Amino acid sequence: MQNALVNFPDETASQERCAVVRLALTDFRCYAHLRLDADARPAVLTGANGAGKTNLLEAISFLAPGRGLRRARMQDVTRSDAPVDESPGALRWGVASTLEAAGGAVEVGTGFASVGDGDDGGRRVVRINGMNTRSQSALSEILAVVWLVPDMDRLFMDSAGRRRRFLDRLVAGFDPAHTTRLNEYEQAMRERTRLLRDDRAGFRAADAGWIAALEQRMAESGIAVAAARRDFVNRLGAACKLTAGPFPAAGITLVGDAEGWLDHGAALEAEDRFRAALADSRTADREIGRALTGPHRSDIQVVHLAKNCPAAVCSTGEQKALLISIVLAHARLVALDRGASPLLLMDEIVAHLDAERRAALFDEICAIGAQAWMTGTDQELFEQFGDRAQYFRVDNANVQTV
Numbered sequence: 001m002q003n004a005l006v007n008f009p010d011e012t013a014s015q016e017r018c019a020v021v022r023l024a025l026t027d028f029r030c031y032a033h034l035r036l037d038a039d040a041r042p043a044v045l046t047g048a049n050g051a052g053k054t055n056l057l058e059a060i061s062f063l064a065p066g067r068g069l070r071r072a073r074m075q076d077v078t079r080s081d082a083p084v085d086e087s088p089g090a091l092r093w094g095v096a097s098t099l100e101a102a103g104g105a106v107e108v109g110t111g112f113a114s115v116g117d118g119d120d121g122g123r124r125v126v127r128i129n130g131m132n133t134r135s136q137s138a139l140s141e142i143l144a145v146v147w148l149v150p151d152m153d154r155l156f157m158d159s160a161g162r163r164r165r166f167l168d169r170l171v172a173g174f175d176p177a178h179t180t181r182l183n184e185y186e187q188a189m190r191e192r193t194r195l196l197r198d199d200r201a202g203f204r205a206a207d208a209g210w211i212a213a214l215e216q217r218m219a220e221s222g223i224a225v226a227a228a229r230r231d232f233v234n235r236l237g238a239a240c241k242l243t244a245g246p247f248p249a250a251g252i253t254l255v256g257d258a259e260g261w262l263d264h265g266a267a268l269e270a271e272d273r274f275r276a277a278l279a280d281s282r283t284a285d286r287e288i289g290r291a292l293t294g295p296h297r298s299d300i301q302v303v304h305l306a307k308n309c310p311a312a313v314c315s316t317g318e319q320k321a322l323l324i325s326i327v328l329a330h331a332r333l334v335a336l337d338r339g340a341s342p343l344l345l346m347d348e349i350v351a352h353l354d355a356e357r358r359a360a361l362f363d364e365i366c367a368i369g370a371q372a373w374m375t376g377t378d379q380e381l382f383e384q385f386g387d388r389a390q391y392f393r394v395d396n397a398n399v400q401t402v
C-alpha cells in the first residue's frame with residue numbers, strides 16, 4: 001500500500017494526465033488576444049514583474065468553478081482598454097481551452113457576458129464542447145484545479161474563511177459533487193437570512209413554514225458538506241503521512257459543530273441536531289444577520305507532524321513547505337482516485353526553495369503526472385526539470401515558447 005502510493009508509476013501517470021493543451025484569451029486582464037499551444041508536460045512561465053504570468057495562471061483557474069485565484073470581481077478581469085459592448089451576450093472577457101482529460105479531449109470555455117443592463121451587468125458563462133451549461137459545477141466533473149499563490153503564505157494565520165475555501169477546493173478536486181452541495185447549502189442559508197431579516201416583527205406563520213423548509217435544506221446539504229470534508233480529510237491524512245522527501249508531513253483536523261455531530265452519531269442524527277440548532281437560534285441569527293452555527297463556520301487545524309507543532313507557529317518557510325506538502329498529497333490522492341491528477345497552478349513557488357527542495361518538487365510533480373503551471377522571474381531555478389517540462393517566456397503580454 002505504502003509503495004503503491006509513494007512510487008506512483010510514471011507510465012500510468014503520463015497516460016492519464018489532465019492537461020491544458022490549448023489556451024486562448026480574449027480581453028483578459030493585460031491580454032487583448034492570446035493563443036497558446038502546449039503539451040501535457042508541466043509548464044514553466046518566466047518573465048519580468050508585470051509581464052502577465054499570474055494573469056495567465058488566473059485564466060486557467062477560471063476553468064474551475066468560482067472566482068479564480070484572485071477572487072476577482074468579474075468586471076475587473078476585463079482588459080481595461082477593451083471596447084465596451086453592452087449588447088446582450090457579448091463577451092467582456094473569455095478563456096477558451098482544449099483539455100486533455102481522463103476521458104479524452106474536451107473543449108472548455110468560460111467568460112463574462114453582458115446582460116445588457118448597464119456598465120457592470122454581466123453573468124459568467126460556461127461552455128463544454130460547444131454547449132452552454134447552466135451551472136459552473138459541471139466544470140468540477142471534468143477537471144480539478146488547485147493553486148498556490150504568494151498571498152497564501154499566511155493561510156494558517158489568516159481567517160478561517162480562507163482556509164475553508166482552500167479545503168473546499170481540495171474536496172471538490174477529490175469529489176466533484178462537493179461544489180453542488182456547497183452551492184445548495186449557501187443558497188438555502190442566504191434565503192433563510194433574508195427571510196429572518198425581512199420579518200422583524202416576529203415570525204409570521206407563512207414565513208415560519210418556509211424558514212423551517214430552508215432549515216431542512218440547510219441541514220441536509222450542510223451535513224453532506226461536512227461529511228464530504230471529513231471523508232476527504234481522513235483520506236488526505238493517510239496520504240500526508242506517506243510523504244517522503246523534504247516536504248514535511250501535515251496532520252489536518254477539522255474543527256466545527258457539524259464535524260462534532262458527525263463524530264458522535266450517524267448523518268441523520270447530525271441533520272436532526274443541526275436542524276434543531278437552527279430552529280433554536282432564529283432570534284439570535286436575525287439579530288446578527290447570519291447563521292451562527294453550521295459548516296460555514298468550520299475550520300481546519302494543521303500540524304507539522306515531525307515537530308508536533310501547529311502550522312500557525314511554524315516559520316514562514318515551514319508553513320510554505322506544509323502547504324506544498326498538502327497540495328502534493330492531494331494531487332497524488334486525486335490521481336489515484338479519479339485517474340487524472342489536478343492541474344496545479346504554482347505562482348512564484350520556487351523562489352524561496354533551496355535546490356534540494358526544488359528538485360524534490362519537480363520530481364514529485366512528474367511522478368504524480370500533474371501538469372503544473374509554474375511561474376518565476378528566473379528560468380535557471382527550473383533547470384532541474386530539464387526536458388520533463390516545457391518553457392514559455394512572458395514579456396509584456398506576449399508569450400513565446402522557449
Ligand SMILES: Nc1ncnc2c1ncn2[C@@H]1O[C@H](COP(=O)(O)OP(=O)(O)O)[C@@H](O)[C@H]1O
Pocket residue numbers: 028029030031047048049050051052053054055056076077078079080081394
Ligand atoms: N483588467 C486589466 N486590464 C489591463 N491590464 C491589467 C488588468 N488587470 C491587471 N492588469 C495588468 O496586468 C499586468 C500583468 O500582471 P501579472 O500577470 O500579475 O504580472 P506578473 O508577470 O508579475 O505575474 C500588470 O501590469 C497589471 O497592471
Ligand SMILES: [Mg+2]
Pocket residue numbers: 050053054055347
Ligand atoms: Mg505574478
